[in-house]
Amino acid sequence: MPSLIELAWIIPFAPFAGGIFVLLLLISFNRTMNRLSRPVSYLLATCVASSTALSFALFEKHLSGQVLDWDLSMVSMDFRLSLYVDSIATITSAICGLVILTVVILSYYLLDRKEGYVRYLVLLGISSGSIFTFILSGNLFHSLF
DSSP states (O other): OTTTGGGGHHHHHHHHHHHHHHHHHHHHHHHHHHOOOOHHHHHHHHHHHHHHHHHHHHHHHHHHHEEEEEEEEOSSOEEEEEEOOOOOHHHHHHHHHHHHHHHHHHHHSOOSSSSHHEEEEEEEHHHHHHHHHHHHHHHHHHHHH
């Protein structure tokens, strides 16, 4: 069984993958997916909650280290994605996860689930995955800008 630090790549991947999955379903089955706003809300809330719970678990165990090191070379640009876990990154991702989870839950209860609701949740899932990636990234954004 893998250790907790080896599973830390799930933190940014779960909300991003959930958002992309629902986006592909929304593109393919637009009318049906707009009717299925409740399961979409549950799926994306579960994705964000799992990322938040894993962040809290990493913070509680005081684990740190490099999680992912991925190199991609294109024509004129070298792209390197490295995810690092330390105490500041885990508590920041846990707090951001709680805020995003609160937004998803309040959106479920307070917003009318009409045609743009599923698209809103898809964008919320993809942006939360991007936020988690930004928090855990070591040098991704620093090397690009």
